[in-house]
Amino acid sequence: MAGSQPAALGVGPTNRVRLFWRSTVGKKIVMSVTGLIMVGFVLLHMIGNLQIFEGAARINAYSHFLHHTINELLWLVRVVLLVSVVLHIVAAIQLTRIDRAARPVAYRRREPQAATVASRSMRWGGLALALFIVFHVLHLTTGTIQPVPFAPGDVYANVMGGFRIWWVTLIYVLAMIALGLHIFHGAWSSIRTLGVNRPKAEPLRRPVAALVAVILWAGFSVVPVAVFFGWVR
Amino acid sequence: MKFILHVWRQAGPKAQGAFSVYEATGISGDMSFLEMMDVVNESLIEHGEQPVAFDHDCREGICGACGMMINGIAHGPMRATATCQLFMRHFEDGDTIYVEPWRARAFPVIKDLVVDRSAFDRVIAAGGYITAATGGARDANNILVAKTDADDAMDAAACIGCGACVAACPNGSASLFAGAKVTHLGVLPQGQAERRQRVLRMIAQMDEEGFGGCTWHGECHEACPKAISLDVISRMNADYLRALWAMRDEKQEQGAG
Ligand code: FES
Numbered sequence: 286m287a288g289s290q291p292a293a294l295g296v297g298p299t300n301r302v303r304l305f306w307r308s309t310v311g312k313k314i315v316m317s318v319t320g321l322i323m324v325g326f327v328l329l330h331m332i333g334n335l336q337i338f339e340g341a342a343r344i345n346a347y348s349h350f351l352h353h354t355i356n357e358l359l360w361l362v363r364v365v366l367l368v369s370v371v372l373h374i375v376a377a378i379q380l381t382r383i384d385r386a387a388r389p390v391a392y393r394r395r396e397p398q399a400a401t402v403a404s405r406s407m408r409w410g411g412l413a414l415a416l417f418i419v420f421h422v423l424h425l426t427t428g429t430i431q432p433v434p435f436a437p438g439d440v441y442a443n444v445m446g447g448f449r450i451w452w453v454t455l456i457y458v459l460a461m462i463a464l465g466l467h468i469f470h471g472a473w474s475s476i477r478t479l480g481v482n483r484p485k486a487e488p489l490r491r492p493v494a495a496l497v498a499v500i501l502w503a504g505f506s507v508v509p510v511a512v513f514f515g516w517v518r
Numbered sequence: 519m520k521f522i523l524h525v526w527r528q529a530g531p532k533a534q535g536a537f538s539v540y541e542a543t544g545i546s547g548d549m550s551f552l553e554m555m556d557v558v559n560e561s562l563i564e565h566g567e568q569p570v571a572f573d574h575d576c577r578e579g580i581c582g583a584c585g586m587m588i589n590g591i592a593h594g595p596m597r598a599t600a601t602c603q604l605f606m607r608h609f610e611d612g613d614t615i616y617v618e619p620w621r622a623r624a625f626p627v628i629k630d631l632v633v634d635r636s637a638f639d640r641v642i643a644a645g646g647y648i649t650a651a652t653g654g655a656r657d658a659n660n661i662l663v664a665k666t667d668a669d670d671a672m673d674a675a676a677c678i679g680c681g682a683c684v685a686a687c688p689n690g691s692a693s694l695f696a697g698a699k700v701t702h703l704g705v706l707p708q709g710q711a712e713r714r715q716r717v718l719r720m721i722a723q724m725d726e727e728g729f730g731g732c733t734w735h736g737e738c739h740e741a742c743p744k745a746i747s748l749d750v751i752s753r754m755n756a757d758y759l760r761a762l763w764a765m766r767d768e769k770q771e772q773g774a775g
Contacts (some may be wrong), residue, residue: 301762301765303723304718304762305762307689307725308721308725308758309720309721309724309725309730310721310732310733310754310755310757310758311735311762312732313731313732314758314759315756330625334667335659341556351678374538374659379733380730380733382614384688384689384690384691384730384731384733385730386620386623386728386730387623387624387689387690387691387728387729387730388621388622388623388688388689388690388730389623390621391616391621392587392590392621393524393526393537393616393618394587394589394590394616394618396590396591397688397735397737398591398736398737398741399688399735399736399737399739400688400735400736400737401735404734404735404736405688407619407733412554433706446663454765464735470734473533473734474733477734477751477752477755478732478734478749478752478755479750479752479755479756479759480753480754480755480756480757480758480759481752481756482749482752484670484747484749484752484753486746488736488739488749489736489739489748517529
């Protein structure tokens, strides 16, 4: 291998995409972009959810708006999200394999100095979120899982019914902790992976990512918790 | 001072390794970690045993030869300190200390605590150079460099290639190392000619050597004896994107010429 030139660089322009996808940096950039797309989506989703506090008419009208008035846009967003999720997961699995292979012999003793709970739970937390998303779509989008009878189009009834059940609420509350942690590390590291951050004296400080993570965690958790305790009428 | 050492012993690259326990006695707090290892080795030699093999050269923190995983921390508990500059007064008398080699697929163990870091040499060979005109030397200061660029280049150039970043990274990633090289040459006017191909080649070589990817734990920066900033990784990635974007144009120019 000594002196060997990276073979991939001899390829023509059409293989630029392949070169990008083959490299660990390219895969990380894919994860960053798709991750940020998903962060943008969940922010909008959270704002939409909060309308439940304005009553049944308001939230159901919003749902009607999404499903009828801007139906094509909704499907476009869904397609973009699906592609993002798939790319994010495929890159994550491939990178995890590469990373694991890079340290075949583990240390006997290891004292992490800078890694956070968030950074160390990215993989398992990400898996938990993926499972949660499947559950959530089956629960409140398609109505396949029916803890209470599902009423298509009546978001208010479905939310009010579902979150009166303790285990449904618990799943959502736990998942939102995973979401907050995932975004606390992911949003910050995405910006750094894309190289659009400004150099800082203390690169590990991340006030914006922390704020976004807390807003999302609180904004999402408040709905199931409030419904469960009967604070929503 | 006295210490109980659990040291990784491995006779050769293919041999099965294991921890051996040694007692280090009569250690002064003003000894460096390597000097403490020297004392242990002398007693091993006296007892007719093989001394512990470890890399070292300058012993003043500038060459990058030394490096051990000390109690689970690359280069031990002091920040921005190479193993040779780590003094025993930073430990408690009677401490148990685990000493392990750098662990990475790209850094195979040669013997005991010595690992083969030539993967780093190959990453440098892939792009860590500049072209320079031959002939009479120019005045040192006739190329203008902004102060901030000079500072950034200097900070990145402080990398001594010890491999602690890889050793400390849970992913065995060489991103801090490669980022330091890309930054050190890429922010200076002298490094512009190869700027694009440098980052593409170094990253390709880094991947080929079997290093992992960066997940921003930040362990590398904590382990680095020169405390190189994580910003070099961002800079490398930004350069990578720009270089990849420009690749088509370079190809066309070549075709026309
Ligand atoms: S021996 Fe040269 S840096 Fe430690």
